[in-house]
Amino acid sequence: MARLVMKFGGTSVADIDRIRNVARHVKREVDAGHEVAVVVSAMAGVTDQLVGWCRAALKEQKVFDAREYDAVVATGEQVTAGLLAIALEDLGINARSWFGWQLPILTSDVHGSARILEVNGAEIVRRFQERHEVAVIAGFQGLHQETGRVTTLGRGGSDTSAVAVAAAVRADRCDIYTDVDGVYTTDPRVVSRARRLDKIAFEEMLELASLGAKVLQVRSVELGMLHNVRIFVRSSFERPEDIDPHGHPPGTLICDEDEIMEKQTVTGIAFSRDEAQISIRQVQDKPGVAAAIFGPLAEANINVDMIVQNVSADGKTTDLTFTVPAADYQRALDTIAKAKATIGYTRLDGATDVAKVSVIGIGMRSHAGVAAEAFRALAERSINIRAITTSEIKFSLLIDAAFTELAVRTLHSLYGLDRATA
Ligand code: ADP
Numbered sequence: 001m002a003r004l005v006m007k008f009g010g011t012s013v014a015d016i017d018r019i020r021n022v023a024r025h026v027k028r029e030v031d032a033g034h035e036v037a038v039v040v041s042a043m044a045g046v047t048d049q050l051v052g053w054c055r056a057a058l059k060e061q062k063v064f065d066a067r068e069y070d071a072v073v074a075t076g077e078q079v080t081a082g083l084l085a086i087a088l089e090d091l092g093i094n095a096r097s098w099f100g101w102q103l104p105i106l107t108s109d110v111h112g113s114a115r116i117l118e119v120n121g122a123e124i125v126r127r128f129q130e131r132h133e134v135a136v137i138a139g140f141q142g143l144h145q146e147t148g149r150v151t152t153l154g155r156g157g158s159d160t161s162a163v164a165v166a167a168a169v170r171a172d173r174c175d176i177y178t179d180v181d182g183v184y185t186t187d188p189r190v191v192s193r194a195r196r197l198d199k200i201a202f203e204e205m206l207e208l209a210s211l212g213a214k215v216l217q218v219r220s221v222e223l224g225m226l227h228n229v230r231i232f233v234r235s236s237f238e239r240p241e242d243i244d245p246h247g248h249p250p251g252t253l254i255c256d257e258d259e260i261m262e263k264q265t266v267t268g269i270a271f272s273r274d275e276a277q278i279s280i281r282q283v284q285d286k287p288g289v290a291a292a293i294f295g296p297l298a299e300a301n302i303n304v305d306m307i308v309q310n311v312s313a314d315g316k317t318t319d320l321t322f323t324v325p326a327a328d329y330q331r332a333l334d335t336i337a338k339a340k341a342t343i344g345y346t347r348l349d350g351a352t353d354v355a356k357v358s359v360i361g362i363g364m365r366s367h368a369g370v371a372a373e374a375f376r377a378l379a380e381r382s383i384n385i386r387a388i389t390t391s392e393i394k395f396s397l398l399i400d401a402a403f404t405e406l407a408v409r410t411l412h413s414l415y416g417l418d419r420a421t422a
C-alpha cells in the first residue's frame with residue numbers, strides 16, 4: 001500500500017466526461033489498495049474567464065483589489081473538486097471535497113501570488129485510515145489565517161498545492177497528471193522532435209520552469225526539492241483501464257541529481273515570449289547610476305532579469321539594456337521616465353516583440369564552450385542576439401520574438417536532443 005497525491009490540471013478536467021475519466025484513474029489507485037488525495041485545477045478556460053470578468057468589472061480604477069480577485073478566481077477549483085467528489089461517489093468510492101480554508105492550507109497574504117506556509121493534513125489522513133475516504137482538494141487556493149480571507153497561489157498554482165499536500169501527508173509520490181506524458185527536452189507542442197525525459201534533476205526542472213516551461217509551477221519544484229517529494233509527471237489521457245497500477249507508466253520523475261545515471265551536457269530548452277526589453281540611452285557612466293535605475297524598479301516590485309551595459313554611440317556615455325516581464329513593461333517605462341532627473345539619460349527605448357530562449361543542463365558545470373556553440377549556430381541562421389545571461393547550469397539569449405521557434409529548433413538539434421524520428 002502506498003499513499004499518493006494525484007493532481008489533475010485544467011485540460012484533464014475540461015468537461016464532465018473528462019472528470020469521470022479522472023474518477024476512473026482515482027478508482028484504479030484506490031482499488032490497488034492505495035490511500036489517495038486528489039488535487040484538482042479549474043476546468044480548462046475557467047480561470048481565464050474569471051480573470052476576464054474581474055477586469056471587465058473595473059471601469060474607473062486601473063487595478064482591482066487583489067482580495068476580491070482571489071475571491072473570484074478561487075471559485076474555479078471549487079467547482080471541479082465538488083464535481084469529482086460526486087463522480088467518485090458515483091463509482092462507489094468514498095470521497096469528500098476540501099477547499100483551502102477547510103483543511104486548512106495556510107498562506108501568506110500576498111493575494112494573487114500567495115505562498116503556502118502550512119498544510120494541515122491530519123483530518124484527511126484520519127479519514128484515509130478510518131473510512132478509506134479519498135480527499136478531493138481544490139488546488140490553487142489557500143487561507144490567510146489572520147484575515148480569514150481566501151488567497152490564490154499564482155497561475156499554475158495547483159501544482160504547488162499538490163506538492164505541498166504530498167509533503168504534509170508524507171505521500172510516497174505526487175503524480176502530476178497533465179495533457180502531455182511527461183517533461184520533454186522542450187515544449188513538445190512547438191518542437192515535434194522533442195524527447196520525453198525519464199528523469200530530470202530538481203535543479204534543472206527549477207530552471208526549465210522558471211525560464212518558461214509551464215508544465216510545472218516553479219514553486220512546486222522548489223517545495224518538492226525542499227521536502228524531498230517524488231514528483232512524477234504523466235498523462236491523464238491514457239485509458240485508466242490500460243494502466244497496470246504496479247507497472248511503470250510513461251512519465252518523468254523529478255529527482256535528485258545523483259539518481260540520474262546518464263548525464264548529458266544539455267538537458268532541455270525553455271523559452272518565454274512574456275519578456276520586454278528596455279534600453280536607456282546615453283546614461284552618464286558614473287557611480288550610483290545603476291542604483292538610480294534599478295532602485296525605483298525594485299520599489300515598484302518589477303523584476304529585472306537580463307542586464308547589459310555598453311558604450312553609447314557617442315563613445316562617452318553608456319547604454320543600459322534590461323528585460324522585465326511583458327506584463328510590467330508599461331509600468332517599468334513610467335517608473336524610469338519618472339526618475340529621469342536622477343538618472344540623467346537622453347532617450348528611452350523599448351520593445352515587447354522579444355523572446356528569451358534558455359539552454360539548461362547540469363552537465364554545463366563541467367563543460368566549457370557550450371554557449372559559444374549556440375552563438376555560432378544562431379549566427380548561421382542570421383538570428384541576432386540582443387542580450388545574454390549565464391549561470392552555472394544555464395544560459396539565456398534574448399532574440400526577436402519572430403525567431404523563437406527557429407532558435408529553439410536549431411539549439412535542440414545542435415545539442416543532440418532531437419528524437420530519431422519525427
Ligand atoms: P495543466 O493544465 O495540466 O496544469 P499546463 O498547460 O499547465 O497543464 O502544462 C502542460 C503544458 O506544458 C503542455 O501542454 C506543454 O505544451 C507545456 N510544456 C512546455 N514546456 C514543456 C516541456 N519541456 N515538457 C512538457 N510540456 C511542456
Ligand code: ASP
Nearest residue numbers: 041042047155156157158
Ligand atoms: N486554475 C489555475 C490556473 O489556471 C491554477 C492551475 O490550473 O494550476 O492558473
Ligand code: MG
Nearest residue numbers: 009156214215
Ligand atoms: Mg499547469
